[in-house]
Amino acid sequence: MxxxxxxxxxxxxxxxxxxxxxxxxxxxxREHVRQVIARLGYRPxxxxxxxxxxxxxxxxxxxxxxxxxxxxxxxxxxxxxxxxxxxxxxxxxxxxxxxxxxxxxxxxxxxxxxxxxxxxxxxxxxxxxxxxxxxxxxxxxxxxxxxxxxxxxVENADGAYAAIRHLHESGRRRIAALHGQAGNPCADGRREGHRRAVRDLGLPDISVIGKFRREAGYDMTRRLLGEEPELDAIFAGCDLMATGAMQALADAGRRVPQDVAVVGFDDSVIAACSTPPMSSVQQPVELxxxxxxxxxxxxxxxxxxxxxxxxxxxxxxxxxxxxxxx
Structure with a gap:
């Protein structure tokens, strides 16, 4: 110093x-001192x-x-x-x-x-x-x-792939994905896994992009229901999105899982507390x-x-x- x-x-x-x-x-x-600190490479x-x-x-x-x-x-x-x-x-x-x-x-x-x-x-x-x-x-x-x-x-792509495969194996064929914002590395990885799954399983690529927010999940699901009335499953890029999707489905009179299945990503506490309890890809955030x-x-x-x-x-x-x- x-x-x-x-x-x-x-x-x-x-x-x-x-x-x-x-x-x-x-x-x-202040600016002069910062320049000197940078030039000298000083670290406290x-x-x-x-x-x-x-x-x-x-x-x-x-x-x-x-x-x-x-x-x-x-x-x-x-x-x-x-x-x-x-x-x-x-x-x-x-x-x-x-x-x-x-x-x-x-x-x-x-x-x-x-x-x-x-x-x-x-x-x-x-x-x-x-x-x-x-x-x-x-x-x-x-x-x-x-x-x-x-x-x-976390293995984002593999987790998303497993979610889509599970929905397909449970009998769902019109599976939509709610993706996080472009440029977010977690969202990009989950988007990659979804695209690989629909390609391998021969499913249509039904997807929308928004923020990792509950409100975004709600709005995107409402829009999808208007564009894809035969929708029978949703994979959401995070649990918050998934809870918004489940609320939108309830408001539209769609039953979960009878009419539309839902899978989230994170396996946070809100997944187990949802009604019905939400399937979710585990992300060990604390670890x-x-x-x-x-x-x-x-x-x-x-x-x-x-x-x-x-x-x-x-x-x-x-x-x-x-x-x-x-």
């Missing part, structure tokens, strides 16, 4: 304020910071999404639980940052200068993730990101988040490190076979 202060021609207190994003420094000085010593502050190391969780969605999504809660389970019994802490897309670059820039134990990324674009990784190599992404960035994932955290705790996963979990289908009442209903 003294070297940065001397090079920038400011006090160590000013450097500290810049590093901690504290007030008391003009925008011009996590051990020294821990001793000075009385706190342990920190894992930063960066989520690019709306704060309201973060609070309502089972996925984010499971990620947080997995990280905390892995950190239990250590002196490390978890710090969560929920940020919208326009503010992501500024947040990453600030964290790159102060990172301690490491960073877990969710929904950060590959371009921004690659730029961040060039400055800070203590990073793991939840889902694939830019080439070379360590990540954890995935724990693996990402463990890689950081064990210090700097190698470039191209990855940890991919298998996806298994949990069959419940929402996709009972047609033959058993007649």
């Amino acid at each position: 003294a070297d940065v202060a001397a090079e920038a021609g400011v006090s160590k207190a000013a450097v500290s304020r810049v590093i901690n994003d504290a007030p008391g420094v003009s925008p011009q000085t 010593d996590p051990v020294a910071r821990a001793l000075a502050s009385g706190h342990g190391d920190v894992v930063e969780l960066i989520v690019v999404d709306d704060a309201a969605v973060f609070g309502n999504s089972p996925y984010y809660g499971r990620v947080t639980a997995g990280i905390l389970q892995e950190l239990a019994g250590t002196n490390a802490q978890l710090r969560v940052h929920v940020v919208e897309k326009p503010d992501t670059a500024a947040l990453l820039d600030r964290i790159a200068a102060t990172v301690s134990l490491g960073v877990i990324l969710i929904n950060v674009t590959p371009a921004l993730a690659a730029e961040f990784y060039a400055r800070c190599d203590r990073v793991v992404s939840m889902g694939p990101s830019a080439p070379g960035i360590p990540f954890v994932d 995935m988040a724990a693996a990402a955290t463990r890689a950081l705790v064990e210090r700097r996963p190698d470039p191209y490190w990855r940890c991919v979990f298998p996806a298994a289908l949990q069959v419940r009442g929402s996709s009972a076979p047609v033959v058993s209903l007649r």
